[in-house]
Amino acid sequence: MGMHDDQLHIDEDMARRLIISQFPQWRDERMQHVATDGTVNAIVRIGTGLAARFPLRAADPSTVNDELTREAAAMRELSTYCPFPSTVPVAVGAPGDGYPLPWSVQTWLPGDVATPEGLEHSDRFAHDLATLIRSLQAADTRGRTFTGAGHGGNLQDSDGWMEVCFRQSEGLLPVDRLRDLWAAFRLLPAADSTVMTHGDLIPGNLLVDGERLVGVLDTGGFGPADPALDLVAAWHMLDQRRRNVLRGELAIGELEWRRGAAWAFQQAMGLVWYYRETNPGMSALGRSTLARVLNDFPSAPPAPSASSTL
Incomplete structure (x- = not known):
């Protein structure tokens, strides 16, 4: 069963044919589909150091190509500020063999994919997360500001989507509490300013070795x-x-902390039912994310003023 109504078919054999026909230099490399909880791309590992990513949802090919170009630039930019290894772009493939969209090849990083509970009790991992967030926020915005809608911008932009989530979550979650x-x-x-962010710091986008953060994905x-x-x-993880x-290391004030919880809440509400x-x-x-948010905010908190601090 596909995750999305518009999900495209891409299997390991099709991916192998696309890779070999367009990048014959990798003909002799072992290629293997990678099972993940990812929802955006199918991943096929190429040898030991590369991975092909095939978008899963139908879209206009030119729009996808533009998005891959934008993502490649963002990946290179993040890598210059990230204190941990991060994936970087290698190549872009073209549609073919029944697959209708452009696709990409990136570097493969070693490590174990983080999980929601695996390192939730680790001070060391919390420290590494703080180091990552602080380093990315220190990047120069070069005058850029948030231009999208919803996740990362204005919380109220998500009202329509949240209403869908509440309706779909009846019988699955304590919807009345969540609505409040x-x-x-x-x-x-x-927020009265913007900073550079990864944008999707969920467990599946982080690699760990023991209690240490060793890689950053989907950049x-x-x-x-x-x-x-x-x-x-x-x-999501602590x-x-x-x-x-983490909050103490980053010296986060009350208002920003609550907005962080709000963004985690907004993201999590769409996961359970969908x-x-x-x-x-x-x-x-x-x-698990909603449970942590409800633990921190068992009742709807009054909105703090913009001047609220720790």
């Missing part, structure tokens, strides 16, 4: 956004004590 919490979150004052979304956006990692460790049958790992991530 969103009603408070959506009134939080917006094509690097761009200017709400400074609280990357704080979603706290609720217990309450380690959330406080991926319930087709991607249990992503659905479970949504549940």
